[in-house]
Every structure is written in structure tokens, then in C-alpha cells.
Amino acid sequence: MKQLSPATRARYFRRQLVDRLMGGLCMLAAGIGLALLGLILWMLFSKGLGGLSLSVFTNSMAQPGAGGGLANAIVGSIIQVGLGAMIGAPLGMMVGVYLSEVGKESKFASVVRFVNDILLSAPSVLIGLFVYQIAVEPFGGFSGFAGAISLALIAMPIVARTTEDILRLVPQAYRDGAVALGSRENEVVRKVVLPAAFGGILTGVLLAVARIAGETAPLLFTSLGNTNWSTDMTQPMASLPIAIYRYAGSAYDEWVSLAWTGAMLITVGVLLLNILSRFSHAAVAGKTGG
Amino acid sequence: MDAPSVVHAAAPPASTRIALQGINAFYGEKRALFDVNLEIPDNAVTAFIGASGCGKSTLLRCLNRMNDTIPGARVEGRILMDGTDINGADIDPVQVRTRIGMVFQKPNPFPMSIYENIAYGPRTHKLVSTKADLDELVESSLRRAALWDEVKDRLGKPGLGLSGGQQQRLVIARALAVSPAVILMDEPCSALDPIATAHIEALIDQLRKHTCIVIVTHSMAQAARVSQITAFFHMGKLIESGSTDQIFTMPKVEQTQDYITGRFG
Numbered sequence: 161m162k163q164l165s166p167a168t169r170a171r172y173f174r175r176q177l178v179d180r181l182m183g184g185l186c187m188l189a190a191g192i193g194l195a196l197l198g199l200i201l202w203m204l205f206s207k208g209l210g211g212l213s214l215s216v217f218t219n220s221m222a223q224p225g226a227g228g229g230l231a232n233a234i235v236g237s238i239i240q241v242g243l244g245a246m247i248g249a250p251l252g253m254m255v256g257v258y259l260s261e262v263g264k265e266s267k268f269a270s271v272v273r274f275v276n277d278i279l280l281s282a283p284s285v286l287i288g289l290f291v292y293q294i295a296v297e298p299f300g301g302f303s304g305f306a307g308a309i310s311l312a313l314i315a316m317p318i319v320a321r322t323t324e325d326i327l328r329l330v331p332q333a334y335r336d337g338a339v340a341l342g343s344r345e346n347e348v349v350r351k352v353v354l355p356a357a358f359g360g361i362l363t364g365v366l367l368a369v370a371r372i373a374g375e376t377a378p379l380l381f382t383s384l385g386n387t388n389w390s391t392d393m394t395q396p397m398a399s400l401p402i403a404i405y406r407y408a409g410s411a412y413d414e415w416v417s418l419a420w421t422g423a424m425l426i427t428v429g430v431l432l433l434n435i436l437s438r439f440s441h442a443a444v445a446g447k448t449g450g
Numbered sequence: 451m452d453a454p455s456v457v458h459a460a461a462p463p464a465s466t467r468i469a470l471q472g473i474n475a476f477y478g479e480k481r482a483l484f485d486v487n488l489e490i491p492d493n494a495v496t497a498f499i500g501a502s503g504c505g506k507s508t509l510l511r512c513l514n515r516m517n518d519t520i521p522g523a524r525v526e527g528r529i530l531m532d533g534t535d536i537n538g539a540d541i542d543p544v545q546v547r548t549r550i551g552m553v554f555q556k557p558n559p560f561p562m563s564i565y566e567n568i569a570y571g572p573r574t575h576k577l578v579s580t581k582a583d584l585d586e587l588v589e590s591s592l593r594r595a596a597l598w599d600e601v602k603d604r605l606g607k608p609g610l611g612l613s614g615g616q617q618q619r620l621v622i623a624r625a626l627a628v629s630p631a632v633i634l635m636d637e638p639c640s641a642l643d644p645i646a647t648a649h650i651e652a653l654i655d656q657l658r659k660h661t662c663i664v665i666v667t668h669s670m671a672q673a674a675r676v677s678q679i680t681a682f683f684h685m686g687k688l689i690e691s692g693s694t695d696q697i698f699t700m701p702k703v704e705q706t707q708d709y710i711t712g713r714f715g
Contacts, residue, residue: 334558337554341547
């Protein structure tokens with residue numbers, strides 16, 4: 161082999177050095193991120209597991225020393241998040257379908273897309289204040305409904321965005337094939353495009369649910385929180401994030417411990433949703449061969 | 451049934467399925483076709499040949515109004531199918547596309563099972579009312595596309611799991627399921643290997659006995675093998691058309707001669 165000139169050798173080693181340096185920095189950043197996540201989880205479980213008992217799931221919140229749990233907050237969260245997703249997800253999907261399949265690059269679609277992006281990054285406390293104005297004040301009080309609406313408003317733009325993104329990944333060839341067979345626009349979307357994108361859209365919905373499950377600020381001004389057992393949607397309703405917010409800052413060890421347990425429960429729930437969304441995506445993709 | 455004898459340029463085709471009269475096409479400001487006049491006969495394969503960008507695919511997409519789906523696309527002139535202008539004000543493009551099937555360059559089965567792919571058209575157009583009739587239609591369509599024996603035991607499996615050549619026959623079967631009078635093929639073999647290509651070409655030869663087929667191809671050998679009529683396009687103009695034999699053995703225009711002998715394009 162020909163001997164390399166000193167200049168070439170120097171350049172070679174410099175490039176190799178820079179390459180290793182950059183790779184090392186990336187590894188370091190990834191490591192820091194992973195370590196932080198691990199620390200948070202470790203802290204959550206070490207502090208949260210202690211307060212975990214059956215009474216957390218069976219008893220409503222109560223005075224310190226009265227053996228209170230989080231049952232009302234857990235059920236309240238499930239109701240409000242469930243209803244919020246049921247309102248926000250279909251609306252978001254329809255917006256996404258409009259943007260990807262109907263409006264496309266039209267002026268109006270661009271405006272909708274822009275507004276949706278703003279909504280996506282709007283501070284959630286603002287959404288809480290907005291819903292307070294339209295659904296709390298006019299009806300004379302805080303309610304589970306208002307809480308669900310505020311969560312729906314947070315879920316909607318997330319679902320709209322993921323739906324549009326996923327639909328754009330559906331090959332144009334599917335649409336052409338359906339059109340060439342004499343399908344109308346709505347048939348192309350309903351029978352070919354949406355089924356092809358189903359797994360991805362479901363993932364988007366589950367991620368939106370995971371996101372709203374942890375929201376606190378919008379609920380402060382809408383469902384307020386409730387220390388008693390209540391499933392009445394017209395009355396203030398408890399939720400896990402608000403229970404954590406109230407308990408974590410309290411002076412009672414028992415309450416602080418319950419706050420940690422609540423935080424752990426939300427995290428585990430969100431983790432399960434994420435795993436489920438991956439699973440659903442893979443299952444649908446496998447079924448269709450896509 | 452015997453293959454009909456080759457239609458000669460001298461004699462007018464026995465029956466004209468589609469007559470093109472003064473077709474001009476535009477994509478925005480860009481003009482893609484210039485005053486194309488052509489008669490496409492029934493029960494025969496008509497091949498459109500020419501270099502890339504010569505307008506042959508544009509013309510093909512005019513025939514089932516697929517250009518309608520492209521923003522800024524505009525078509526002038528009359529396209530008479532069995533005497534009716536398919537661009538007429540009272541004509542629904544969806545009706546046109548139901549009568550005229552299309553096969554694309556890349557096989558595009560829907561991400562569904564083999565069965566569902568074939569059943570898509572008949573279901574959309576409510577062609578059958580019972581499951582038994584649908585089963586029968588799926589089988590006969592797959593048989594006509596020479597795919598039945600290969601897939602009859604795996605009808606529930608994804609269409610995308612088939613090989614490229616099988617996928618292309620699957621989408622041909624999908625088109626056949628709605629009994630189109632015309633099938634348009636846009637370079638149907640360009641993504642296939644020679645064996646799969648031979649399968650498709652044999653299939654085309656079978657199908658033309660009952661349908662009018664228009665095929666766009668980059669392969670002159672393919673045009674010579676499968677078509678009875680050949681039309682040569684250059685820069686948006688129809689340069690010459692006639693029986694495939696005549697075009698390939700004694701073209702009347704020098705440009706055609708140059709193209710088929712590979713001197714340009």
C-alpha cells in the first residue's frame with residue numbers, strides 16, 4: 161500500500177477524532193435524558209409505592225387520619241378524560257381528514273392548519289380560563305362537564321395534527337386506485353385511506369389521552385376538584401392531577417404520600433397507554449401488511 | 451375463440467370504442483397535448499409509445515378523467531366513448547371511471563386482504579347482493595386475471611404480501627371485477643421482472659378478446675408483442691398511428707422510424 165503523506169494522515173486522524181467526539185456527545189446527551197427519566201421513575205416509585213394500598217382505590221379523599229384514598233379522584237379522572245377524548249378525538253380526526261383529504265393546500269385549509277398549531281401550543285391554563293368563561297360562569301358553577309370540555313380542547317388539536325400527518329403518509333397510489341375504480345371522494349377516504357391509517361390514528365388518540373390525563377391547569381378553573389365522591393357531571397368533580405396538586409403542598413405526611421401515589425398511578429397509566437399505542441400500531445400494521 | 455385478425459391501417463377498425471377529436475391538455479400554463487385525433491378500436495390492444503414527457507400518459511389519464519384530480523389540469527376537445535362525450539356537462543366522472551378501469555405503473559393493491567381488494571369495486575357499486583354472488587365474482591375475476599390458482603388458499607391474506615407480478619395481476623383482477631369496457635394500463639410492467647412481465651403480457655392478450663385495452667409502454671418490444679395498434683407521440687403531438695405491424699416495419703414518418711430504431715428519445 162502506498163504511504164500516505166503526512167498532511168493526508170493528519171487530516172485522516174482529525175476526521176476520525178471529530179467523528180468519535182460527535183458520537184460521544186450524542187451518547188452523552190441520550191444518557192443524560194435516560195438517566196433523568198430513570199431518576200424520576202425511581203423517585204416516583206420509591207415514594208409512591210409506600211402509600212399504595214387497597215384503600216387508595218376504595219376510599220374517597222378524607223381528612224388526615226381518616227383513612228382516605230383517591231377513589232373519587234381516580235374515577236373523576238377516568239370520567240373527565242374519557243368524555244374529553246370522546247368529544248375531542250372525533251372532532252380532531254375530522255379536522256385532520258379535512259386538512260389532508262379535502263382542503264389540502266387551499267387558503268382555508270392553511271388558515272385552519274395555522275390556527276390548529278396555535279391551539280396545539282396554547283398554554284393549557286389559557287384553555288382552562290376560556291372554558292371557565294363559556295362553560296362555568298354561564299352555568300353558575302364548576303362542573304365535570306366543563307372539565308371534560310377543557311380536556312377535549314387540548315386533545316382535539318393533537319389528534320387533528322397526528323391524523324393529518326398519518327393520512328399524508330398513506331400512499332397516493334391507494335387514492336388513485338380507488339378513484340380509478342369509480343369511488344367518490346368520501347368513499348376513497350372512508351373505505352381506503354382511513355382504514356390504511358387506522359393504526360396510526362389510534363396511536364395519536366391514545367397519546368392525546370395520555371397527554372390530557374396529566375393536565376392540571378385547565379381543570380383548576382373548570383371542574384375545580386372535589387373531596388367527596390361524586391359522579392354528577394354538573395357538580396365539581398375530583399381528578400388525580402388536582403388531588404396531587406392539593407395534597408403535595410399540604411402539611412400532612414399522609415396527604416403528601418397519597419400525592420406521590422397518585423402521581424405514580426398517572427405515570428403508570430400513561431406508560432400503559434403508550435405501550436398499548438405501540439402495540440395497536442404494530443397489530444394493525446401487521447394485519448394489513450403495511 | 452380465435453384472436454381477431456390484426457386490424458390494418460388501411461381498413462378502418464371494425465368498431466371504434468373511443469374516438470379522440472382535437473384533444474389539447476394543459477397542466478397550468480404548460481401545454482401537454484396538441485390537437486390529438488385518434489380512434490381506439492374495441493377488442494384490441496392499442497399501445498401509446500414515445501419518449502418520457504411526450505404526453506402519452508397524459509392522454510391515457512384523459513380517457514378516464516383522472517386528470518380531473520390534478521389541480522390546474524385542463525382538457526379540451528371531445529373524447530367520445532361509444533358516441534358519448536365523456537367530458538360532457540351531464541356526465542359524472544365517477545360513471546366514466548366505472549366503465550373504464552385503470553392499472554398503474556406500480557402495483558397498488560389496497561392494504562386489505564386479497565378478497566377485499568377484489569370485492570372493493572363490486573361493493574362500492576353494489577353490483578352483487580349476496581355473499582355467494584360476491585364470492586363467485588371474486589373467483590371469476592381472479593381466474594380472468596390468471597391469479598386464482600396461486601391465491602385461492604390465501605384469499606384472507608394481505609394483498610401486499612404477494613410478489614410484484616402477482617400484485618399487478620391482483621389489481622387487474624380488481625379492475626375486472628366491475629366489468630369495465632375499457633382497461634387503461636400505464637406502463638404496467640415497468641416495475642416487474644421479465645417472468646412477471648411475460649405473465650402480464652399473456653394476460654393482456656387474453657383480455658383483449660372481450661375488452662378494449664390501451665397500454666402506455668416504454669418498451670417498444672412490448673408494444674410490438676402485445677398491441678395491434680400503435681400510436682407514436684413526440685412532444686405532445688401524435689406523430690403517427692396505425693397497425694403495429696405497419697408502424698414497426700414501414701413507418702410513414704421519419705421521426706417514428708428514428709424512435710423505433712433507437713436513434714433518438
